[in-house]
Amino acid sequence: MISKTLCFFIVCLLAAGYVNAQNVSLVVKITDEQHLNLPGATVTLNNNRYVAISDKTGAATFTAIPQGSYQLVIKYIGYSDYTNTVVADKRINEVEVTLTAGVQELKGVVVLGDRLKGQAKALNQQKNSGNITNIISADQVGRFPDANIGDAIKRVPGITMQNDQGEARNIVVRGMGPEFNSVSLNGERIPSAEGDNRRIQMDLIPADMIQTIEVNKTLTADMDADAIGGSVNLVTRAAPNGLRISGTLAGGYNPVRKTFIGTGSFILGNRFFSNKLGAVLSGSYNNNKYGSDNIEATWAKDANGKVFVDDNDIRVYDEWRIRRSLSLSLDWKLNPVNTIYLTGMYNWRDDRENRFRLRHRYRGDEEDYADDLIYDNNGNITGYNNGEVLRQTKGGIDNDRVQERRLEDQRVRSLSLAGDHLLGTLKLDWSVQYAKASEKRPNERYISMGLRDITISQDISDETRPLMTDATPLSDYTRLNELTEQFQDQYEEDINAKLGFSIPLSVVKNQKGNLLFGGRLRHKIKQRNNNFFSYEPIGDNEGNYANISLFPLTDKTNSNFYPGNKYVAGSFITPGYLGKVDLANSNLYEQSDEPGEYLAQNFTAKEVITAGYAELRQYFTKQFSANIGIRVENTAINYTGNIVEDEEDLKGQSSLKNSYVNVLPDVNLRYQVSNNFILKAAWTNGIARPRYYDLVPYFNINPNDLELSVGNPELEPVKSMNFDLMAENYFKSVGLVSGGVFYKKLNNFFYTYIDNNFTRSDFARAFPTVDNPIEEGDNWDFSQRRNGDGATIWGAEVAFQRQLDFLGGFWKGFGVYVNYTYTHSKADGIYNGGELVRSDVKLPGAAPHMFNASLSYENKKVVVRLSGNFTSAYVDDGDDAGYNEDAFFDRYYDKQFFLDANASYAFTPKLRVFAEANNLTNQPLRYYQGVKDRTAQLEFYGPRFNLGVKFDLTKK
Numbered sequence: 038m039i040s041k042t043l044c045f046f047i048v049c050l051l052a053a054g055y056v057n058a059q060n061v062s063l064v065v066k067i068t069d070e071q072h073l074n075l076p077g078a079t080v081t082l083n084n085n086r087y088v089a090i091s092d093k094t095g096a097a098t099f100t101a102i103p104q105g106s107y108q109l110v111i112k113y114i115g116y117s118d119y120t121n122t123v124v125a126d127k128r129i130n131e132v133e134v135t136l137t138a139g140v141q142e143l144k145g146v147v148v149l150g151d152r153l154k155g156q157a158k159a160l161n162q163q164k165n166s167g168n169i170t171n172i173i174s175a176d177q178v179g180r181f182p183d184a185n186i187g188d189a190i191k192r193v194p195g196i197t198m199q200n201d202q203g204e205a206r207n208i209v210v211r212g213m214g215p216e217f218n219s220v221s222l223n224g225e226r227i228p229s230a231e232g233d234n235r236r237i238q239m240d241l242i243p244a245d246m247i248q249t250i251e252v253n254k255t256l257t258a259d260m261d262a263d264a265i266g267g268s269v270n271l272v273t274r275a276a277p278n279g280l281r282i283s284g285t286l287a288g289g290y291n292p293v294r295k296t297f298i299g300t301g302s303f304i305l306g307n308r309f310f311s312n313k314l315g316a317v318l319s320g321s322y323n324n325n326k327y328g329s330d331n332i333e334a335t336w337a338k339d340a341n342g343k344v345f346v347d348d349n350d351i352r353v354y355d356e357w358r359i360r361r362s363l364s365l366s367l368d369w370k371l372n373p374v375n376t377i378y379l380t381g382m383y384n385w386r387d388d389r390e391n392r393f394r395l396r397h398r399y400r401g402d403e404e405d406y407a408d409d410l411i412y413d414n415n416g417n418i419t420g421y422n423n424g425e426v427l428r429q430t431k432g433g434i435d436n437d438r439v440q441e442r443r444l445e446d447q448r449v450r451s452l453s454l455a456g457d458h459l460l461g462t463l464k465l466d467w468s469v470q471y472a473k474a475s476e477k478r479p480n481e482r483y484i485s486m487g488l489r490d491i492t493i494s495q496d497i498s499d500e501t502r503p504l505m506t507d508a509t510p511l512s513d514y515t516r517l518n519e520l521t522e523q524f525q526d527q528y529e530e531d532i533n534a535k536l537g538f539s540i541p542l543s544v545v546k547n548q549k550g551n552l553l554f555g556g557r558l559r560h561k562i563k564q565r566n567n568n569f570f571s572y573e574p575i576g577d578n579e580g581n582y583a584n585i586s587l588f589p590l591t592d593k594t595n596s597n598f599y600p601g602n603k604y605v606a607g608s609f610i611t612p613g614y615l616g617k618v619d620l621a622n623s624n625l626y627e628q629s630d631e632p633g634e635y636l637a638q639n640f641t642a643k644e645v646i647t648a649g650y651a652e653l654r655q656y657f658t659k660q661f662s663a664n665i666g667i668r669v670e671n672t673a674i675n676y677t678g679n680i681v682e683d684e685e686d687l688k689g690q691s692s693l694k695n696s697y698v699n700v701l702p703d704v705n706l707r708y709q710v711s712n713n714f715i716l717k718a719a720w721t722n723g724i725a726r727p728r729y730y731d732l733v734p735y736f737n738i739n740p741n742d743l744e745l746s747v748g749n750p751e752l753e754p755v756k757s758m759n760f761d762l763m764a765e766n767y768f769k770s771v772g773l774v775s776g777g778v779f780y781k782k783l784n785n786f787f788y789t790y791i792d793n794n795f796t797r798s799d800f801a802r803a804f805p806t807v808d809n810p811i812e813e814g815d816n817w818d819f820s821q822r823r824n825g826d827g828a829t830i831w832g833a834e835v836a837f838q839r840q841l842d843f844l845g846g847f848w849k850g851f852g853v854y855v856n857y858t859y860t861h862s863k864a865d866g867i868y869n870g871g872e873l874v875r876s877d878v879k880l881p882g883a884a885p886h887m888f889n890a891s892l893s894y895e896n897k898k899v900v901v902r903l904s905g906n907f908t909s910a911y912v913d914d915g916d917d918a919g920y921n922e923d924a925f926f927d928r929y930y931d932k933q934f935f936l937d938a939n940a941s942y943a944f945t946p947k948l949r950v951f952a953e954a955n956n957l958t959n960q961p962l963r964y965y966q967g968v969k970d971r972t973a974q975l976e977f978y979g980p981r982f983n984l985g986v987k988f989d990l991t992k993k
Contacts, residue, residue, distance in 0.1 A: 062459060063099040063125045064373040066133045067091050067111060069154065072278040075113055075136060076249075077161030077172075082107040085659050088549055090165045093249070093275055098374065099125075101462040101541050111136065112712065114164065115157030115771040129459075131373040153840060153895070157771045159249070167654060167664045168257050168705045169717050169763045169777070173250040175274075184300075184323065184955075185360075186247060186271060187239030193252050194834045194856035196267075197887050197908040199930065200962050202329060202356055202388075203978030204240040211254065211779060212830050212860040212883030213266025214914035216787075217725045217755070220269045222451055223380055226261065227271075228474035228529035230447040232565045233638070233730035241384045241449055243321040245285060245302045246362045248274040254779075255705055255719035255761050258650040258666025259537060259553060262701050265723040265757040265781065273364050273382060276315025277306040280991050287951075287985025289325075293599070293978060294355065296326035300985065313370050321362040329354040330599040331976035334503045336966045337399075338925060339406045344971075345418040346495055347399040349505040351604050352976075353593040357389040357442065374459035381452045389442035392431035393593045393609040394485075397493050397505035400425050411492075424493035426507050427518050428585065429485035430609045434522075435616030439480050442612065446477045464539035471532055478525035484615050485518040486585040500970045502601055511608060514585035520572045522620055523634070527565040534558045543655065550655040553666075557648040563729050564641045569634035572626040589614050599959065599977030632685040637737035637746075642729045643675040664705040671698050672726070676750055678735030682810060691734040691807070693750040699724055713767040717777075725755040727787060731822040738810045743817040745795065745810075753824050756784045772839030779832055783880075786825035788867050795819035826866025828880045834858040840895075852893040854904075860885055875924075881914035884930075901940040908933050913964060928973060931963035947990055953983040 063082075067075045074095030081088050082099065087107075089097040104126050111119040116136040123132050138154060155174040163172040171193045183189040187205030191198045198205035199215070207215040220227050220237040227237050249272040253260065260268055282305055289298030299322075306317035335348040364382040371377065401409050401423045409423045433439035455468035488509055496504045535557045543550030574582045581587060590608040598604050620626055652666030673696040680688045703721040710716060733748040763777030792799070795818065797811040811817055836856035842849040862880035866873065879885075891904035913928045936958045941951035957980050964973040 060101040060462070061104050061125050061127060062129050062374055063102060063107075063123070064129070064131045065089070065091070065097045065099075065109065065111070065123075066131065066373075067095045067097065067113075068133070068135055068278060069116070069138060070135060073154075074275070074278065075116075075161070076158060077113075077163070077165050078136075079112045079161075079165060081110045081112075084108070084110075088656070093272065094376075096373075098459065098464075100459060100464070109134075113157070114161050114713075114767055114769065115153065129373055153771050156838075160767060160771065160773055162249075162251075163773075164713075164715060164765065164767050167662070167707060168253060169255040169719055169761050171252040171254070173252075175245075175248045183244045185240045186242045186244055186250070189244045189247075190239065190250060190252070190269065191906055192854075192889050192904075193250075194836045194889070195254065195832075195858040195887065196252065197884055198239070200933075201240065202354075202358070203327065203956070203962075203981075206238055206240045207236050208239055208269065209882050209884065210252070210266030210269075211781075211832060211834075211858065212862055212880060212911075213725075213781075214882030216728060216914070217264075217882075218266040218269065219261055219264040220271070221261075222271050222382060222472075223273060223453065223455075224270060225451065225453050225468060225470040225472065225533050226531060226559065227449060227451065228472050228531045228561070230449060230474040230476045230527075230529070232476065232525070232527035232567075234728040235726065238447060238449075241360070241386050241447060242271065243302070243323060243360060243362050246273065246319055246321050246364055246382075246384075247271050255759065256703060256721045256723055257664050257705060258652040258668045258701075258703055259555065260668075261557070261559075262648070262668055262670050262699065262723050263726055263754075265725050265755065265759070265783070273366055273380060274304065274306070274317050274319055276308060276317045276366060276368050278312075279308065281306040281317070281989075282991050283987070283989040285985055285987050287983050289953075289981060289983035291325070291327040291979060291981055293330070294326065294328040296328075298326075298981070298983060299324040300983070315366075315368045315370070317366050319362075319364045321360070323358075323360040325356075325358045325360075327356050327358075327978065327981070329356065329976050329978045330595070331974065332502070332600045332604060332972070333974045334966075334972055336925075336971055336973070339410060339418065341416070343412075343416065343418050344497070345410065345421070346497060346503045346505060347421075349397045349495075349503060351395040351606050353393045353595070353598075353606050355391045355442075357387075359387045359389075361385045376457050378455045378457075379453075380455070382450070384449045386445075386447045388445040388447070389433075389440060390431065390445070391442050391612045392429075393591075393606060394427075394429040394431070395606055396425075396427040396429065396487075397507065398425050398427075399423065399493070400489065418495070420492060420494040422490075422492050424491050424507065425487060425489045426491060426493070426509055426514075427485045427487035428514060428607065428609050429483060429519070430612060430615055432482050432612035432615045434480035434482065435613070436480075439616070441616030443481045444477075444479060446479075447475070449474045462541050466537045466539075467535065469534045473528060473530045475528040476525065477527075478523070481523045481525070482615050482618075483519055483521045484610055484618075486514045486582075486610070487516055487518050488513055489516065501972050501975075502603075503972060504603060512584060512586050515583060517574070517582045520574075520582075520618075520620075520626075521570065521631070522572070523567065523569040525565075525567045527563075527567070529561065529563045532558075532560045542653070544653070545655065545657050548656045548658070550653065553650075553652040553654065555650060557646070557650075559644070559646040559648075561644040561646075562642070563644075565639050565730075567635040567639060569631045570620075571629045571631050572620050573629070574625065575627050576624065578625045585610065599961070599979065600975055632681070632687065636679055636685065636687055637681040637735050638730070640676065640678045640730065640733040640735060642677075642733065645673045647671045647673075660709045662707045664703070664707075666703050668701045668703070669698065670701065670724075672696060672754075674732065674750070676729075676733050676748075678733035678748055680736040680738070680807070682736075682738040683740055688736075688738075688808070691736065693734045695750055697753070699754070699756070713769065715765045715767075717761075717763045717765070719759070719761040721759045721761075723757050723759065725757070727752045727754065727822065731787070736804075736807065740810055743815060745800075745817050746820045747804075749822050752787070752822055753785045755786060755824075758782045768839055770840060770842050772837075774837045774839075776835040777833065779834075781830045783828040783830070786828045786864055786866060786880075787822060788825045790819075790821050790823040790868055792819040792871070823868075825864065825868075828862060828864035830860055830862040830880055830883055832858060832860035850894045850896045852895060854889070854891040854893070856889045858887040860887075879912055881912040884908045884911040898943050899940070900942075902938065904937045904939075906933075906935045906937075910965075910969065925967045927967055929965050929969070931965055931969070933960050933963075934958055935960050941987070947988060949987045951983075951985055951987060953981075955981040955983075 080097040284303035331352040453470035537555035542552040862883040867875035886909040
């Protein structure tokens with residue numbers, strides 16, 4: 038039966054390829070005066086009788102049109118309209134058209150500068166897309182001083198980024214956290230380099246390696262469904278139409294550590310063999326030594342609600358980040374309607390870090406508060422006994438690779454082979470991709486010394502800057518708290534394939550329509566394999582660890598410490614000493630494996646996702662069109678985790694297979710009120726799969742503390758129904774004003790279930806096939822990720838961008854870019870011990886307010902821009918964060934405002950110098966606990982300055 042169905046399917050495809058043999062195909066290739074492709078152009082024949090949109094190569098293709106002559110009209114924002122007569126009298130016809138930049142306004146002709154041309158490309162593609170999307174071109178990215186893709190994307194309406202070490206890393210779209218969004222490269226998925234989740238590290242990819250950024254806020258049936266917030270597609274550079282040699286050289290300065298930045302990039306491209314073969318090679322290198330100043334605090338309260346800090350850090354980071362990227366794109370043009378592509382990209386980031394941490398913490402439990410806490414006459418807590426102080430140095434082994442620092446080696450590789458073909462009236466596109474992301478941390482070392490049973494004083498008169506102190510002299514640090522070395526090795530490997538077809542099919546007479554259908558395969562393996570060892574000095578070597586003063590020390594106290602000079606970090610063991618310690622010498626150190634640090638966290642996860650889709654793209658009138666589709670995805674998982682007792686005893690492994698099917702219909706509507714005024718509406722459905730580690734069937738059993746945490750292989754994906762409405766008005770002189778609203782209803786919301794009275798019978802009911810570790814009469818603390826009742830989120834976004842050329846004179850050089858997004862969210866169904874304890878709370882990751890604004894000035898020589906980016910506070914959606922049973926422990930990501938500036942001057946059309954300043958507000962990364970004044974983390978990175986030159990040796 039299956040073979041007969043397959044044969045029938047193939048016969049239908051072949052028939053589609055030869056139907057209407059008397060009809061022909063016409064390919065219109067559109068470029069500008071510099072021979073650069075113009076994607077997103079509206080191309081019509083015979084007064085809109087036939088309509089096509091140019092693709093990323095600037096080609097618009099008409100299939101199954103009768104032989105004859107046609108009136109060709111091309112419209113492109115920022116360019117003069119083009120009209121001509123073309124003749125299509127062969128089976129495949131190709132026409133090349135060059136558009137002229139500049140538009141006729143009331144006060145004369147407005148000529149586009151290079152950067153406005155890039156913006157024009159983005160807006161044309163956005164205008165003619167069938168779904169709600171935002172598109173940014175490489176030239177538009179270059180208008181802002183953004184080093185990586187994450188910093189560039191945060192300029193898009195409705196998007197904010199979560200930072201790591203001063204750079205944008207995790208993407209939040211319309212209030213949906215990183216787990217709810219997808220990132221792809223040239224339409225193929227990028228795997229995650231982190232060990233337990235699906236998040237894509239946006240700071241891995243340099244901004245100058247990408248030609249176009251597409252942010253799809255509504256999905257169509259041919260897109261992967263796991264993108265409730267949005268789908269970000271990064272498009273690498275396509276081969277140019279002629280020789281191109283361009284690049285960037287720059288140097289910068291970091292005031293936080295008084296260190297320098299080095300940056301370089303290049304683009305080499307050309308066409309060969311009578312333009313049959315196109316090639317472009319891009320590379321980027323960034324070497325950045327900097328650091329950060331950080332304080333952290335964990336807040337507690339006694340039985341009377343009096344607060345105190347039970348754990349407090351002063352942290353000094355010295356960072357050295359090297360980012361390298363290389364991309365190669367080849368295309369072989371068999372004929373005007375058949376092209377094969379080979380694209381490869383390699384991103385490699387070394388992050389070397391030394392951290393110096395002064396920690397004060399309370400070592401007792403709640404039942405010890407009465408004996409240990411110290412109160413003043415007003416009943417406020419001023420400190421505690423039973424305290425501990427520690428001075429810790431983080432580093433790594435002394436070799437050429439690690440260089441006495443913690444090395445985080447993250448890499449993402451991608452290689453894909455793809456093709457676009459036209460067989461009669463049948464369009465065929467296909468791709469096969471291999472991608473791998475990995476993170477390795479070799480020989481990561483820690484050493485700390487300290488003292489217990491001391492009195493610690495606290496000053497929380499200003500809760501935004503809590504301070505813990507003690508009177509312990511350095512010579513009293515006589516306890517070796519830790520001497521450890523760990524190795525982390527984790528990767529995610531993807532093999533992806535897709536096959537898509539398109540045939541002309543109209544359900545409305547005399548209107549254009551196409552039926553799209555195809556399939557998708559995603560095969561994924563995720564594995565984490567870490568270990569951890571501790572070391573004790575033995576024999577005569579014990580005396581070398583009797584006192585911290587016996588070690589070489591470095592004083593990390595800084596009078597310009599950004600959180601305030603009241604924080605005195607003091608002295609720490611040098612990374613140089615730590616890196617040279619011969620831990621492998623069994624005569625000096627006794628090695629102990631510490632499985633409690635890693636055993637329950639190691640896992641293997643396999644996923645196979647198969648999908649099929651069908652979609653009708655139909656013009657109902659010349660103004661009104663719709664994309665109506667359905668996607669079916671099957672997810673099969675096979676996860677293996679460890680059963681660990683007492684944090685370190687491996688009792689066995691647990692494996693579980695599961696599969697589920699999601700049926701996801703969608704409707705995207707588009708109505709063109711006028712040539713430049715577009716209305717779009719959408720009803721879509723999407724999913725978000727759980728984090729890998731949440732699905733792993735691990736057991737972490739700790740009978741000493743009566744604690745049990747387990748994975749949940751049956752955790753269901755979040756399902757979301759989404760409604761969107763958007764109005765967009767485009768200006769002829771390159772600009773846009775838009776406004777829209779959106780609503781999302783989520784089912785099966787993720788949260789951490791906690792039961793503080795988990796009994797032997799509870800365990801037996803939940804895990805009947807696992808040996809029961811709970812004794813009769815004991816009550817354990819149990820935790821597991823589960824599905825909640827659901828959540829809703831609605832909001833609105835507005836955007837305005839335009840060159841103020843209509844003002845004339847000097848003022849026409851000014852440009853404005855502004856967008857604002859408001860989101861309102863509500864989540865229900867957070868349980869504890871089987872009882873609902875929290876409801877009607879905001880969705881983690883949903884920032885109520887997001888705002889971007891920039892003011893620029895541009896003429897033939899000068900470009901100047903001042904840019905601001907604001908995001909309001911929201912509940913953190915990170916690991917071990919979000920909501921707790923008691924709102925006192927809720928963790929929030931605080932508001933942030935970044936101010937950046939950049940300027941450039943063109944000495945010639947081929948040579949431009951530029952200057953950039955990032956984070957002029959010295960915006961810290963800040964978290965707070967419960968209430969906004971109660972700092973949980975406050976980390977400053979300082980501003981960053983850059984000066985360089987851009988050249989384009991082949992620019993016409």
